[in-house]
Amino acid sequence: MGAMLTISQLAGYAGVTVRAVRHYHAKGLLPEPERDHSGYRRYGAAAVVELIRIRTLADAGVPLSRVKALLDAGPEEFAAAVEEIDHRLRTEIRDLQRHRERIAQLAAGESLALPPEAVAYLDRLRGIGVPEAMVEAERDAWILVAAQLPEQMPFYMEMKGQQLDDPRVVELYADLADVVGWPADDPRLAGVVDRLVDQLRDLPDGAWEDDQLPDDLADLLDAVFLDSVPAARTMLRLLEERGWTGWTKLKPVSVG
Amino acid sequence: MGAMLTISQLAGYAGVTVRAVRHYHAKGLLPEPERDHSGYRRYGAAAVVELIRIRTLADAGVPLSRVKALLDAGPEEFAAAVEEIDHRLRTEIRDLQRHRERIAQLAAGESLALPPEAVAYLDRLRGIGVPEAMVEAERDAWILVAAQLPEQMPFYMEMKGQQLDDPRVVELYADLADVVGWPADDPRLAGVVDRLVDQLRDLPDGAWEDDQLPDDLADLLDAVFLDSVPAARTMLRLLEERGWTGWTKLKPVSVG
DNA sequence: GGTTGACCTTGACGCAGCGTCAGGGTTCCA
DNA sequence: TGGAACCCTGACGCTGCGTCAAGGTCAACC
Numbered sequence: 036m037g038a039m040l041t042i043s044q045l046a047g048y049a050g051v052t053v054r055a056v057r058h059y060h061a062k063g064l065l066p067e068p069e070r071d072h073s074g075y076r077r078y079g080a081a082a083v084v085e086l087i088r089i090r091t092l093a094d095a096g097v098p099l100s101r102v103k104a105l106l107d108a109g110p111e112e113f114a115a116a117v118e119e120i121d122h123r124l125r126t127e128i129r130d131l132q133r134h135r136e137r138i139a140q141l142a143a144g145e146s147l148a149l150p151p152e153a154v155a156y157l158d159r160l161r162g163i164g165v166p167e168a169m170v171e172a173e174r175d176a177w178i179l180v181a182a183q184l185p186e187q188m189p190f191y192m193e194m195k196g197q198q199l200d201d202p203r204v205v206e207l208y209a210d211l212a213d214v215v216g217w218p219a220d221d222p223r224l225a226g227v228v229d230r231l232v233d234q235l236r237d238l239p240d241g242a243w244e245d246d247q248l249p250d251d252l253a254d255l256l257d258a259v260f261l262d263s264v265p266a267a268r269t270m271l272r273l274l275e276e277r278g279w280t281g282w283t284k285l286k287p288v289s290v291g
Numbered sequence: 292m293g294a295m296l297t298i299s300q301l302a303g304y305a306g307v308t309v310r311a312v313r314h315y316h317a318k319g320l321l322p323e324p325e326r327d328h329s330g331y332r333r334y335g336a337a338a339v340v341e342l343i344r345i346r347t348l349a350d351a352g353v354p355l356s357r358v359k360a361l362l363d364a365g366p367e368e369f370a371a372a373v374e375e376i377d378h379r380l381r382t383e384i385r386d387l388q389r390h391r392e393r394i395a396q397l398a399a400g401e402s403l404a405l406p407p408e409a410v411a412y413l414d415r416l417r418g419i420g421v422p423e424a425m426v427e428a429e430r431d432a433w434i435l436v437a438a439q440l441p442e443q444m445p446f447y448m449e450m451k452g453q454q455l456d457d458p459r460v461v462e463l464y465a466d467l468a469d470v471v472g473w474p475a476d477d478p479r480l481a482g483v484v485d486r487l488v489d490q491l492r493d494l495p496d497g498a499w500e501d502d503q504l505p506d507d508l509a510d511l512l513d514a515v516f517l518d519s520v521p522a523a524r525t526m527l528r529l530l531e532e533r534g535w536t537g538w539t540k541l542k543p544v545s546v547g
Numbered sequence: 548g549g550t551t552g553a554c555c556t557t558g559a560c561g562c563a564g565c566g567t568c569a570g571g572g573t574t575c576c577a
Numbered sequence: 578t579g580g581a582a583c584c585c586t587g588a589c590g591c592t593g594c595g596t597c598a599a600g601g602t603c604a605a606c607c
Contacts, residue, residue: 083435091404138353141351329573330572331585551604552605556602573583
């Protein structure tokens with residue numbers, strides 16, 4: 036027999052760590068060699084070749100569980116396996132590229148979990164003078180909508196954008212921006228609600244039917260409103276006194 | 292307070308699994324909410340928003356350990372982190388693309404752990420009529436060399452290729468191909484070794500000095516030879532009797 | 548012959564990001 | 578009143594090793 040190698044020499048020749056060699060033994064990829072008189076593993080030169088072949092496959096992204104089978108596979112199964120592994124690599128690369136696109140969007144600013152059209156809408160609110168706290172409340176609401184109905188977002192944003200073309204809606208936002216800071220029993224709330232109801236009356240019949248939000252999502256959005264605005268509960272009561280129910284999905288009280 | 296959500300409702304709204312939510316709790320990404328009278332977690336709507344933001348970052352390939360810090364980071368550190376994560380993604384993509392290239396080479400056939408020029412050389416051996424068993428022995432030897440001195444491979448292969456242009460070298464390979472199958476005491480060995488020594492004498496002075504193989508690698512290759520060819524030991528002895536030592540790095544016996 | 552330092556051995560935990568039981572209690576609906 | 582569908586905690590599993598821990602061994606030097 037030729038010169039027998041120790042495990043670290045073997046590992047050195049193949050360019051791997053000693054730990055990796057032992058790992059391959061444990062996984063059955065590389066057969067355990069004979070031991071010398073003191074229990075040390077002793078390898079022949081052939082083990083170096085085997086080890087290098089294992090590393091070559093592993094470096095190519097082949098999972099160790101498949102390396103085992105591939106090492107002694109015929110050419111046709113080898114080719115098939117290679118084909119499939121390449122497929123896996125392609126999808127992994129695509130996933131990573133999608134990740135890159137997403138974080139590129141994140142870098143743009145606030146678009147954490149929001150599509151660009153929603154970011155644009157929020158920016159327009161800021162431009163109108165809506166205070167930051169209220170913009171953030173809107174943002175959180177739209178994050179929820181975008182998570183449930185991502186494909187509807189362009190439609191919603193288009194709708195909201197058009198509403199902002201109406202100066203009375205802008206005025207309403209100014210009102211509501213104030214309301215955010217008021218306590219639940221502020222006497223001015225009644226006036227704001229009156230102006231809101233006036234505007235709602237002007238809406239064409241069935242305008243709120245367009246609102247395709249599922250009920251549970253509307254409830255969730257109402258919850259956000261109630262959680263973040265102290266005067267919210269009072270407003271809902273005042274609205275109900277005037278014949279309107281809900282908030283996200285504001286509807287006339289059904290005539291029971 | 293608004294409608295309180297159970298953990299599965301929360302998970303559903305954010306599009307993640309219940310297990311993932313609990314994992315985020317355990318990692319401190321999402322604060323543990325209050326429990327109801329029977330110990331169930333109860334979430335407000337704000338948790339949905341937080342959870343969606345976590346998933347958005349995680350989906351972008353941000354490791355959870357960094358998500359924690361990023362969630363409440365200022366814009367400038369956020370931008371810096373995004374930059375660095377994008378860098379990481381780019382290198383990962385490049386790695387995977389290299390993996391694809393490598394397994395594309397693997398698919399080409401035998402190039403497990405061998406550069407293309409070595410594969411070409413082995414194919415030429417086959418073309419000359421060298422039997423498969425000997426080609427495989429050569430292959431294993433070159434796998435070892437390629438692992439230690441990858442950048443030298445083009446040089447070696449060029450050298451070996453030129454040697455094959457000499458018909459006497461081809462003849463020698465034919466001899467050696469026979470030797471592979473002979474037992475250690477085959478009487479024909481002496482004749483083969485004689486022809487080999489004749490050729491060596493014809494080499495220009497210092498031709499073997501070009502052989503830049505490190506000694507330990509040459510020893511390893513000798514070991515491969517000794518392990519795989521029964522008559523190897525006998526040949527080395529016969530060579531030594533004729534004034535040559537070694538095999539991989541064949542040299543005149545130094546005049547001591 | 549004693550010591551030092553570089554090896555070798557097995558065994559076991561740790562990492563990321565959850566999936567997936569196991570072995571309970573709870574709530575809801577028919 | 579029973580079963581389905583939730584909830585809880587705790588723990589192991591997966592990948593591919595890195596990294597101690599707690600020893601035994603070997604070669605060399607004093």
